[in-house]
Amino acid sequence: MSRILTFVEYTLVVIALGTMSVLTFANVLSRYFLNSSISFTEEITVNLFVLLTFVGASIGVKRGAHLGFSLIHDSITGILKNFMTILVSIIMILFFSAVVYFGYDMVLSQIARNRMTPALGWPQWIFTSMMPLGAFLCIIRVIETTILSFKKDNVKAEGDTTS
Incomplete structure (x- = not known):
């Protein structure tokens, strides 16, 4: 599951960043040579x-690269460390759950109102759905990282008692 999710995340990031780069470069060329902007x-x-922000956050959670103050967490052991790991994980899950909930609510609202994007005339919910999707990926990664953290700590604890 993790390898498939990693592939999906990196594919989304590459496609999003590549598309953004090509469109922005084309717009710059259009402004310079044609003196007009490509509106969409x-x-x-x-x-x-x-999309790039939320999927990047999911990749960051997987890698443990999210912003945090690890001095206290790294200096404690045992039950207190486990408690801190669970507390931080719960807070992150609650935050991303709120983003999923309110993002999904916004998508439903846009579908009900038949909101369209100004330049392309596409349904706005297509773009808005990227927010709850990315936050859902973050929730999966937080759970995965928490489980891996406990497994790593248990392996360390077993190694310390046998040596």
């Missing part, structure tokens, strides 16, 4: 940036 590029770029 900003709309797509901004919405892909939202």
